[in-house]
Amino acid sequence: MPRLSEATSRSRREQIAAAAMRCFARYGFTNTSMADIIKESGLSNGAIYSHFANKSELVRFTATSLLESRTRRFAEDITAAQAELTPGQVFARIVTDLVDRTQAKILIQIWAEVPRDDELAAVARHNLDRLHRLLVTALLPWARAQLRGANENKIADRTADAILAAIQGYVVRLSIDPEVDPTTLAEGIADALG
The missing domain is CATH 1.10.357 (Tetracycline Repressor; domain 2)
Incomplete structure (x- = not known):
């Protein structure tokens, strides 16, 4: 799989963070799961976990x-x-x-x-x-x-x-x-x- 450019990687991280913020606002940090963030972002598990190792990092x-x-x-x-x-x-x-x-x-x-x-x-x-x-x-x-x-x-x-x-x-x-x-x-x- 080809590596993302730095700009694309940053953009993807911001996309994931925006989805996470929507989830955090809706459910709270504690009640938001990585599955919620994955669903909200529309990205795959691999796409999320290639940018963030876990919810704490996110x-x-x-x-x-x-x-x-x-x-x-x-x-x-x-x-x-x-x-x-x-x-x-x-x-x-x-x-x-x-x-x-x-x-x-x-x-x-x-x-x-x-x-x-x-x-x-x-x-x-x-x-x-x-x-x-x-x-x-x-x-x-x-x-x-x-x-x-x-x-x-x-x-x-x-x-x-x-x-x-x-x-x-x-x-x-x-x-x-x-x-x-x-x-x-x-x-x-x-x-x-x-």
């Missing part, structure tokens, strides 16, 4: 893909922004474009697995640290305008922590409260952050 790849793509999109967004962004505006940019109810359910499951999976914990920590640095970068112009002094890095750092906590709360609320309107919730949190 979960880590899916988590990495989800977290890194969200962080990358936010990095692109803040790089493109030419204006000083308030904490509320920074929060709104992250959650409005990057987190929907399905992704929230998957993120909650990823966070639940972190204490039991050292590799997944490393992925989560790396992405959390990267997002924190991006938040600080996005907030520094606002902090400079507010303080005009030596504490601007400290206030940007603390505000980034507050935004991260607000994002995590938003994700939890979206995943457990089917009645909450995501837009209204995001707007309320953004208003509170200022």
Whole structure:
């Protein structure tokens, strides 16, 4: 059997991960079997297992893909922004474009697995640290305008922590409260952050 090119292999892994995410959102990590993912993907057992040795490996790849793509999109967004962004505006940019109810359910499951999976914990920590640095970068112009002094890095750092906590709360609320309107919730949190 001919080997797949690197681009084709990456595309196939992403196809499998997308099928896995749909299953994880529908059934949860624990209740999703490899058979469910195989059926959802429409691929053969061999096609799946040639890319992922087991469900744990697939979960880590899916988590990495989800977290890194969200962080990358936010990095692109803040790089493109030419204006000083308030904490509320920074929060709104992250959650409005990057987190929907399905992704929230998957993120909650990823966070639940972190204490039991050292590799997944490393992925989560790396992405959390990267997002924190991006938040600080996005907030520094606002902090400079507010303080005009030596504490601007400290206030940007603390505000980034507050935004991260607000994002995590938003994700939890979206995943457990089917009645909450995501837009209204995001707007309320953004208003509170200022």
